[in-house]
Amino acid sequence: MMKKIWVIVEKELLDNLRDYRSWTTGLFWALFGPLMLGGMIMILGNTVRDKVYGGLHLPVQGAENAPNLITFLETHEMIIDPAPVDPQAAVIAGDVNVVLIIPPAYPEEFSAGKTASLQLVFDSTRQTAMVDIQRIKLLLEEYSRYMGSLRLAMRGVSPEVIRVVQVQEQDTATPQSQALVFLSMLPYFIIFAIFNGASPIITDATAGERERRSLEPLLLNPLPRGWVATGKMISAMPFAVINLLITLFGFGAIFEFLPIEEMLGMKIGLSLGSLTAIFLICLPVVFLACAIQTVIASFTRTTKEAGTYLPFVGLIPSLPGLALAFLPVKPALWMMLIPTFGQQILINQFLRSEPISASNVVVSTIVTLVMSALITLAAIRFYEHERIVIG
Amino acid sequence: MIEVQSLSRSFGKVQAVQNVTFTAPDGQITGLLGPNGAGKSTTLRMLYTLLKPASGSARIDGFDVTTSAIEVQRRIGVLADARGLYERLTTRENIRYYGRLHDMEGPELENQIDRLLVLLDMQAIADRKTEGFSTGEKLKVAIARALVHNPSNVLLDEPTNGLDVMSTRAMRQFILRLREEGKCVLFTSHIMQEVAALCDQVVIIAHGRVTATGTPQSLREQTGKESLEDAFVAAIGSEEGLE
Numbered sequence: 001m002m003k004k005i006w007v008i009v010e011k012e013l014l015d016n017l018r019d020y021r022s023w024t025t026g027l028f029w030a031l032f033g034p035l036m037l038g039g040m041i042m043i044l045g046n047t048v049r050d051k052v053y054g055g056l057h058l059p060v061q062g063a064e065n066a067p068n069l070i071t072f073l074e075t076h077e078m079i080i081d082p083a084p085v086d087p088q089a090a091v092i093a094g095d096v097n098v099v100l101i102i103p104p105a106y107p108e109e110f111s112a113g114k115t116a117s118l119q120l121v122f123d124s125t126r127q128t129a130m131v132d133i134q135r136i137k138l139l140l141e142e143y144s145r146y147m148g149s150l151r152l153a154m155r156g157v158s159p160e161v162i163r164v165v166q167v168q169e170q171d172t173a174t175p176q177s178q179a180l181v182f183l184s185m186l187p188y189f190i191i192f193a194i195f196n197g198a199s200p201i202i203t204d205a206t207a208g209e210r211e212r213r214s215l216e217p218l219l220l221n222p223l224p225r226g227w228v229a230t231g232k233m234i235s236a237m238p239f240a241v242i243n244l245l246i247t248l249f250g251f252g253a254i255f256e257f258l259p260i261e262e263m264l265g266m267k268i269g270l271s272l273g274s275l276t277a278i279f280l281i282c283l284p285v286v287f288l289a290c291a292i293q294t295v296i297a298s299f300t301r302t303t304k305e306a307g308t309y310l311p312f313v314g315l316i317p318s319l320p321g322l323a324l325a326f327l328p329v330k331p332a333l334w335m336m337l338i339p340t341f342g343q344q345i346l347i348n349q350f351l352r353s354e355p356i357s358a359s360n361v362v363v364s365t366i367v368t369l370v371m372s373a374l375i376t377l378a379a380i381r382f383y384e385h386e387r388i389v390i391g
Numbered sequence: 392m393i394e395v396q397s398l399s400r401s402f403g404k405v406q407a408v409q410n411v412t413f414t415a416p417d418g419q420i421t422g423l424l425g426p427n428g429a430g431k432s433t434t435l436r437m438l439y440t441l442l443k444p445a446s447g448s449a450r451i452d453g454f455d456v457t458t459s460a461i462e463v464q465r466r467i468g469v470l471a472d473a474r475g476l477y478e479r480l481t482t483r484e485n486i487r488y489y490g491r492l493h494d495m496e497g498p499e500l501e502n503q504i505d506r507l508l509v510l511l512d513m514q515a516i517a518d519r520k521t522e523g524f525s526t527g528e529k530l531k532v533a534i535a536r537a538l539v540h541n542p543s544n545v546l547l548d549e550p551t552n553g554l555d556v557m558s559t560r561a562m563r564q565f566i567l568r569l570r571e572e573g574k575c576v577l578f579t580s581h582i583m584q585e586v587a588a589l590c591d592q593v594v595i596i597a598h599g600r601v602t603a604t605g606t607p608q609s610l611r612e613q614t615g616k617e618s619l620e621d622a623f624v625a626a627i628g629s630e631e632g633l634e
Contacts, residue, residue: 220469223492
C-alpha cells in the first residue's frame, strides 16, 4: 500500500516540480509575509524614532501674539514654522498634520488674566499624526499649568490648591507597543504561507488532472481510490513545509538583520530555538491545509473553479491571527480546540517570550491532526464517488 | 473473456443502457457498433469499473466488475474516451507511471516499455515531453500505457477517432495484432466500415439496447440484406451514424 501511494507521490512531485511557474508563485507568497512585515517595521521604526526624539515642526498662525508661549515651545524642541494661509484646508489636504492658531485677542486676554483661547487644527482620524498631536497638546497643557501656577503664586495661593489629584501613569506596555501590533500579524502570514504552498500542487493534481481528462484513466489502475487521493495530498506537503520554512527563515532574517532594537527599542524573540518551536507547532497545520484543499479540489470541476476557492480557504483559517493583532486574548484551553487558531496563539506566545503551557501544545496538535484525518476521509469519499469523473 | 448480462444504467430520467447482453470471447475482436449517444461508452465505462450498473452484471475473466473491481482492473487495458496525458512527463515516464501502478518495476517494466515503443513505432518520441504531441502521437502513448501490464482483455473506446488515414490503418493493424496474441478485444465505433473490416463479432446498439448480435455474415443473413450497411440500417432502424 505504502509503495503504491509512494508511486503517486513521486509522480506528482516530478510533475509539479517541472511546472516551476506554479510553485514559484507559491514561494512568492512565502516571502510576501517577511517582506511586508520588514517594510512595515522599517517605516514604523523611522516614524517612531523621528516623532519621539526629533524636533517637531509646528506651523503657527499669529506667533507674534504670544512670544512667551513660542519661546516655551521652542525650548521644548518645537520648530516653529509659519502657518499656511488656510490652515483647515492644509490639514485636510494632508500638507501639515497640525496647525496652532493664536488669535489676535490672545495678548489682551492673557494680560487680563482671563482664560485665553488657542485653536489647534488637526484630523483625529489620521493615525500617523496622532503622535505629533498628542505631543503638542501635552505641551500646551503643560504651559497652561505652568502659567496658572505662576499666577496663583503671585496671588499668594499655593498651586497645590487647584491640583486636587495628581495622576502618576504606569504603562506596562513598552513604549513601542505599536510595533507589537505588527508583530502579532506574523502568525497570520505563517498560516497563510502554508496554505499557499500547497494550493498550486493540489489544484493541479486533482482539479487539473480532471480538466486534462487524465483522471479517468488514472483511476482505472488497480489500486483503491483512497490511495490515489492520499498520495496526491501527501505530494503537496513538501511544498507547504518548504513555504513554511522560507517564511520562518524570512522572518528570522528580518529580525536578525534589521536594526529592530535600535529602531523600535525592543527585542523580538525569534531565536533559532523559537523558530524551530514555531516550525514544529505548525507541522499539523501542513496536514490540515493539504487535507482541506484536497477536499475542495476534488469537488470543483476545473482548475479555474478551484482557483477561485482556494485563496479564500487559506484566508479563513489565517484570519483569527489578524484579529489577534488588534484584540489580544489570553490563551485558554478552548482556543486550542480550534485548528490554526490555537497554533496562532502559541506562535504569538513564542514571539512575546511568554511561558507556554505544554498541555496547550498537545491539545492543539492532537485536535488539528484528528480534524485533518477526518477531512482526509471526506476527500477519499469524494474520490470514491462516480461524480469525481463524470462531474 | 467479457460476459455481459442484462446490464442497465440510467442518468436521471435518461435510460442510457437497457438490458444489454453479449459475450466477447478471447482471441476475437468484438465491435460495439452504434450511432452517437447509443450507450456504447456508458456500457464500456461499466465494464471498466468506472460506473456502477443499476442492474445486471458483467464479468471479466470471471471477476464481477462491481464486487471485484481491483481484480478486473488488473486484467483489462483501457483506452477510455478521456485519454489525457501528463504533458510535463515524457512518453516513457507516462507509460512507466502506469506500469508502476500495476506493481511492475525494474528490468521487467523497462523491457515492456521498450517493447511497446517498438510495437507502436514511437521510439523517436520516447524521451520527449508529451506536450504538443499530435493526436496520433497522444493516442499511441495512451494505448501504450493502457497495455503496459499486458492485459488479456483490451477495451478501446472509439480508438480511431480523430486520426488521419495512415494512423487509422496503423491502429487497425495494431488491433488485429492484439487478436493474434490471443487477447479479448472489445472496441466501440460508430463507423460501420471499420467494424466490418475488423470484427469477428458485432454487437449493434441503438437507444441503449442491443438490436442485433452476430458475425458480419450472420447479420446480413438475419436482416436479409445484401450489404452490411443495409443490415446496419435495418438493425438500428434509421440511417443515423452512417459515414
